[in-house]
Amino acid sequence: MALLSEKVRQEVENLLKGLKDGLKLVIFTQEFECPTCEDNRMLMEELSAISDKVRLEVFDFVSDKEKAEYYKVDKIPATVVGGKEDYGIRFYGIPGGYEFASLIHAMMIVSSKNSTLSTETKEHLKRLTKPVHIQVFVTPTCPYCPTAVQMAHEMALESPLITSDMVEATEFPHLNLKYKVFVVPKVIINETIEFAGAVPEAEFLKHVTNAGR
Amino acid sequence: MEFILPAEMKEVPVEEAKRYDLIIIGAGPAGMTAAVYAARKKLDTLVISKNVGGQTLLAPAVETYMGYHYITGAELMRKFEEQVRQFPIALSIGDEVTTLSREDNGFSVLTSQGKNFTGKAVIIASGRRARFLNVPREKELIGRGVSYCATCDAPLFGGMEVAVIGSGNPALTAVNELITYARKIYNIVQVSVKADPVLIEKAKKSGKVEFMSGYAVKEIQGEDKVERIVITQTKGDKEVILDVGGVFIEIGATPNVEFAQDVVPLNELNEIVVDCDCKTEVAGLFAAGDVTNVPEKQIIVAAGEGAKAALSAYHYLIES
Numbered sequence: 001m002a003l004l005s006e007k008v009r010q011e012v013e014n015l016l017k018g019l020k021d022g023l024k025l026v027i028f029t030q031e032f033e034c035p036t037c038e039d040n041r042m043l044m045e046e047l048s049a050i051s052d053k054v055r056l057e058v059f060d061f062v063s064d065k066e067k068a069e070y071y072k073v074d075k076i077p078a079t080v081v082g083g084k085e086d087y088g089i090r091f092y093g094i095p096g097g098y099e100f101a102s103l104i105h106a107m108m109i110v111s112s113k114n115s116t117l118s119t120e121t122k123e124h125l126k127r128l129t130k131p132v133h134i135q136v137f138v139t140p141t142c143p144y145c146p147t148a149v150q151m152a153h154e155m156a157l158e159s160p161l162i163t164s165d166m167v168e169a170t171e172f173p174h175l176n177l178k179y180k181v182f183v184v185p186k187v188i189i190n191e192t193i194e195f196a197g198a199v200p201e202a203e204f205l206k207h208v209t210n211a212g213r
Numbered sequence: 214m215e216f217i218l219p220a221e222m223k224e225v226p227v228e229e230a231k232r233y234d235l236i237i238i239g240a241g242p243a244g245m246t247a248a249v250y251a252a253r254k255k256l257d258t259l260v261i262s263k264n265v266g267g268q269t270l271l272a273p274a275v276e277t278y279m280g281y282h283y284i285t286g287a288e289l290m291r292k293f294e295e296q297v298r299q300f301p302i303a304l305s306i307g308d309e310v311t312t313l314s315r316e317d318n319g320f321s322v323l324t325s326q327g328k329n330f331t332g333k334a335v336i337i338a339s340g341r342r343a344r345f346l347n348v349p350r351e352k353e354l355i356g357r358g359v360s361y362c363a364t365c366d367a368p369l370f371g372g373m374e375v376a377v378i379g380s381g382n383p384a385l386t387a388v389n390e391l392i393t394y395a396r397k398i399y400n401i402v403q404v405s406v407k408a409d410p411v412l413i414e415k416a417k418k419s420g421k422v423e424f425m426s427g428y429a430v431k432e433i434q435g436e437d438k439v440e441r442i443v444i445t446q447t448k449g450d451k452e453v454i455l456d457v458g459g460v461f462i463e464i465g466a467t468p469n470v471e472f473a474q475d476v477v478p479l480n481e482l483n484e485i486v487v488d489c490d491c492k493t494e495v496a497g498l499f500a501a502g503d504v505t506n507v508p509e510k511q512i513i514v515a516a517g518e519g520a521k522a523a524l525s526a527y528h529y530l531i532e533s
């Protein structure tokens with residue numbers, strides 16, 4: 001049975017009509033699929049069937065080790081949303097619930113290569129000198145989380161130095177322990193900076209520039 | 214699993230230069246209903262809101278909104294939004310009103326994005342936000358075990374012992390959200406549980422909930438995360454320490470009125486005082502929903518009040 005209801009599928013079809021350039025969803029699963037790996041693969045299969053601008057590549061986390069290393073994917077289920085280039089936009093765990101909107105958003109921005117960030121933010125991002133790794137922890141039922149995820153992904157699109165991960169917290173309990181995730185959205189930047197909540201763009205930027213100077 | 218998308222965007226430009234007939238602050242049930250009623254009266258309307266849906270987004274299950282036996286808060290708000298987007302209503306979402314002031318024949322609204330809008334009439338529908346408990350270490354441990362959003366954060370407390378503070382419907386809703394994840398839930402209640410019997414029954418049936426009535430929280434303890442809470446009897450001096458990893462604070466909400474407090478009279482609970490037509494003391498300024506002194510903070514009440522406020526604003530505009 002399909003994961004997406006017919007109503008949602010049609011809405012997605014309408015949205016994907018707005019895609020400019022082609023894009024690819026690169027997913028990592030494994031031979032004996034974890035339950036969420038299977039759902040994630042099915043979801044991405046359904047999405048790629050909706051538009052011929054969306055190509056799906058499926059890799060095995062274990063046997064396609066060199067691909068996992070190339071994309072720096074260290075856990076599954078993983079989804080890379082990329083175009084001609086890899087912009088560093090990642091989803092770990094299923095982008096379900098409210099995060100489904102973040103997945104569609106990532107596809108749209110990758111396809112148009114355009115973000116909604118202010119010119120000022122874009123200028124600041126150009127001045128980064130060091131790699132910045134943003135992890136945004138979410139739950140599917142958190143209405144505030146997509147704001148943080150989408151902002152981080154837009155920053156990754158704008159800067160080749162930024163990688164941005166959505167991490168579905170309930171699927172990676174060891175990371176919750178490591179980063180003490182008791183609230184969502186929780187953002188960890190370069191392992192050193194952390195903050196909670198969907199903060200305004202200027203504040204998010206401040207944390208990113210502090211990490212990437 | 215649900216897959217939720219925002220309602221389709223039909224962009225109506227948001228213009229600073231123009232003078233709107235009506236500016237609505239807040240897009241929860243009250244603000245969105247007001248917007249639809251205003252649009253049907255062909256008022257040139259701008260809605261400014263931090264988000265679409267307000268507190269109702271946090272309601273896991275709504276069984277009291279007529280027309281739907283059962284619907285999640287998120288789904289209901291999505292339906293509200295779809296209805297709003299049928300009309301030519303300008304929506305400025307993701308922005309926050311910082312100051313509302315009076316000016317000649319109308320109002321001026323400043324936002325955190327530095328915008329300045331003007332309107333002939335204004336409806337405040339900015340709702341409420343969770344209240345703090347104001348006990349030691351609460352603020353320091355926010356996001357480290359202290360939570361005000363069970364819907365968002367409950368899944369992070371799998372297998373843990375947690376406490377829910379509060380006695381009303383929101384508290385018991387949080388308890389019931391946590392049943393799926395937590396190993397044990399203490400419900401700390403100052404006097405007695407005041408929630409709807411269906412919510413209490415569900416909590417009792419789970420076998421996971423211990424009701425601690427007659428206790429108040431003295432302090433939350435823990436270095437970099439919540440480790441325990443100290444509660445004391447409200448009538449007596451017994452002190453109990455509970456080893457919990459999470460504290461969900463659901464002791465009611467406080468109105469979002471900071472931006473308006475210099476223009477409009479508030480009551481002792483900081484609620485905007487309105488009459489039964491949703492009029493405030495200030496001509497042209499209306500308020501609706503949870504931000505007002507109207508009793509019963511419920512979706513259906515907020516929506517109804519939103520409708521009344523828009524119709525009152527319409528009468529005000531055609532008469533003035």
Ligand SMILES: Cc1cc2nc3c(=O)[nH]c(=O)nc-3n(C[C@H](O)[C@H](O)[C@H](O)COP(=O)(O)OP(=O)(O)OC[C@H]3O[C@@H](n4cnc5c(N)ncnc54)[C@H](O)[C@@H]3O)c2cc1C
Nearest residue numbers: 239241242243263267268272310340341502503510511512
């Ligand atoms: C967990 C929970 C469960 C609930 N369950 C139920 C239920 O089952 N049934 C029921 O009937 N009711 C329920 N309620 C109550 C219901 O959600 C509220 O009564 C209702 O949302 C009030 O609507 P409102 O439009 O007045 O305000 P809100 O929903 O609070 O909306 C206010 C809007 O204004 C915005 N805003 C605030 N300040 C500003 C500003 N300065 N500038 C711009 N925008 C601003 C907010 O972001 C928000 O979008 C529940 C509430 C909670 C918290």
